[in-house]
Amino acid sequence: MEDSTRVATRLPAARRRRQLLGVALRVFADRGFHDASMNDIAVEAGVTKPVLYQHFTSKRELFTELLTDVGRDLQDTITKAVASADGPREMVQKGFAAYFAYVDRHRDAFKLFYGGSLARDDEFADLVNQTERTIAGLVGSMIEIEGLSSSQRQALGHGIVGMIEGASIHWLKSNSDADPATLAHQLADLAWRGLRGVTPD
Amino acid sequence: MEDSTRVATRLPAARRRRQLLGVALRVFADRGFHDASMNDIAVEAGVTKPVLYQHFTSKRELFTELLTDVGRDLQDTITKAVASADGPREMVQKGFAAYFAYVDRHRDAFKLFYGGSLARDDEFADLVNQTERTIAGLVGSMIEIEGLSSSQRQALGHGIVGMIEGASIHWLKSNSDADPATLAHQLADLAWRGLRGVTPD
DNA sequence: GAATGCTGTTACCGTTAAGTAACCCCTTTT
DNA sequence: AAAAGGGGTTACTTAACGGTAACAGCATTC
Numbered sequence: 001m002e003d004s005t006r007v008a009t010r011l012p013a014a015r016r017r018r019q020l021l022g023v024a025l026r027v028f029a030d031r032g033f034h035d036a037s038m039n040d041i042a043v044e045a046g047v048t049k050p051v052l053y054q055h056f057t058s059k060r061e062l063f064t065e066l067l068t069d070v071g072r073d074l075q076d077t078i079t080k081a082v083a084s085a086d087g088p089r090e091m092v093q094k095g096f097a098a099y100f101a102y103v104d105r106h107r108d109a110f111k112l113f114y115g116g117s118l119a120r121d122d123e124f125a126d127l128v129n130q131t132e133r134t135i136a137g138l139v140g141s142m143i144e145i146e147g148l149s150s151s152q153r154q155a156l157g158h159g160i161v162g163m164i165e166g167a168s169i170h171w172l173k174s175n176s177d178a179d180p181a182t183l184a185h186q187l188a189d190l191a192w193r194g195l196r197g198v199t200p201d
Numbered sequence: 202m203e204d205s206t207r208v209a210t211r212l213p214a215a216r217r218r219r220q221l222l223g224v225a226l227r228v229f230a231d232r233g234f235h236d237a238s239m240n241d242i243a244v245e246a247g248v249t250k251p252v253l254y255q256h257f258t259s260k261r262e263l264f265t266e267l268l269t270d271v272g273r274d275l276q277d278t279i280t281k282a283v284a285s286a287d288g289p290r291e292m293v294q295k296g297f298a299a300y301f302a303y304v305d306r307h308r309d310a311f312k313l314f315y316g317g318s319l320a321r322d323d324e325f326a327d328l329v330n331q332t333e334r335t336i337a338g339l340v341g342s343m344i345e346i347e348g349l350s351s352s353q354r355q356a357l358g359h360g361i362v363g364m365i366e367g368a369s370i371h372w373l374k375s376n377s378d379a380d381p382a383t384l385a386h387q388l389a390d391l392a393w394r395g396l397r398g399v400t401p402d
Numbered sequence: 403g404a405a406t407g408c409t410g411t412t413a414c415c416g417t418t419a420a421g422t423a424a425c426c427c428c429t430t431t432t
Numbered sequence: 433a434a435a436a437g438g439g440g441t442t443a444c445t446t447a448a449c450g451g452t453a454a455c456a457g458c459a460t461t462c
Binding site: 116120 | 357
């Protein structure tokens with residue numbers, strides 16, 4: 001009728017739900033689980049809190065759904081990239097490239113996964129750990145060193161995964177305009193040849 | 202010998218302060234910054250909240266002091282270990298060994314540093330980053346690959362630091378009874394020779 | 403043996419945020 | 433045109449927690 005400076009675009013449920021997931025991913029990635037309030041998310045989505053609660057029964061459930069989605073995506077991406085390779089050297093190269101490409105294209109997803117307060121929460125941690133464990137297992141099986149037990153391979157695999165994560169975090173943090181593909185290549189090279197360098201390429 | 206972390210009686214200020222720092226480290230390491238309340242810390246120390254506030258002006262200040270102490274300790278430990286080595290191969294070995302020994306002997310300190318919600322907070326993150334950057338710089342200078350820019354060395358250094366962190370976190374998480382010295386040796390070996398491996402020992 | 407000065411406690415305030423009840427309004431159906 | 437139903441809002445409850453004022457015992461000092 002009169003004033004109404006508010007343009008409350010009404011959306012069908014399914015569409016609103018998807019929008020909320022997208023906004024929540026962004027806000028959680030930006031502020032972390034604790035520091036992002038349900039009200040923040042609702043406001044950024046242009047609605048109010050109860051709308052959020054019509055689609056998600058709790059803050060934890062919303063966060064859990066995001067974590068699950070991201071974990072599945074990332075795991076699939078890496079697994080497929082590695083599976084498409086021919087030989088261990090190429091597996092390493094393609095795996096690293098796929099990881100950095102993922103981080104580059106899904107920064108919020110990556111920040112959600114590794115930026116924050118999940119280590120403290122068993123439920124959240126499990127979701128992340130499962131993905132990490134899968135990738136670490138993949139890597140562990142690529143280590144061409146004889147006489148390692150499977151738990152030793154797993155431990156070293158986690159080391160390599162940590163290496164990728166550490167480099168990714170540093171890359172995002174330093175706002176480097178370095179090409180992710182280049183970084184992936186150099187890191188894969190380092191992982192394959194070691195600090196010692198040398199070069200039977 | 203007395204257990205300085207669990208005394209219920211009246212203590213002189215300096216002693217109480219030290220006790221509170223010890224308890225706070227344990228509680229923060231266990232529950233993280235957000236999920237640990239000042240009341241929790243006070244109760245675990247056998248006193249009440251205002252006593253805590255007689256020694257620390259705020260929760261942030263308390264946490265900051267702990268982070269600073271831990272960062273200094275860790276940085277010194279690694280720097281000295283590396284400085285005592287003779288040649289790059291031994292630097293890697295001694296650096297890794299020192300890191301894992303530190304994690305083993307100061308689990309709470311390590312958890313405080315890498316377990317939690319510091320990435321989100323600029324002040325906390327800076328304290329951790331400084332230590333990480335120093336170590337990453339040390340490592341970066343050990344990479345025997347020609348033609349790398351200093352920022353590239355830094356990036357790869359962060360990768361190696363991430364590798365150590367990732368392996369440490371996995372080691373603590375999996376409650377492995379593996380000897381930290383052995384793990385350090387294997388990881389240093391992996392870092393030095395790369396995934397390509399060649400010869401176990 | 404009163405005064406002084408710590409160490410410590412009880413009881414409170416203010417804020418922030420999760421979650422909910424009750425209601426509104428617009429569109430579609432009959 | 434009246435009913436029905438779903439999308440949305442206002443306003444509230446509850447609970448946790450950081451931080452503080454005021455006060456209480458117990459030494460030591462004078």
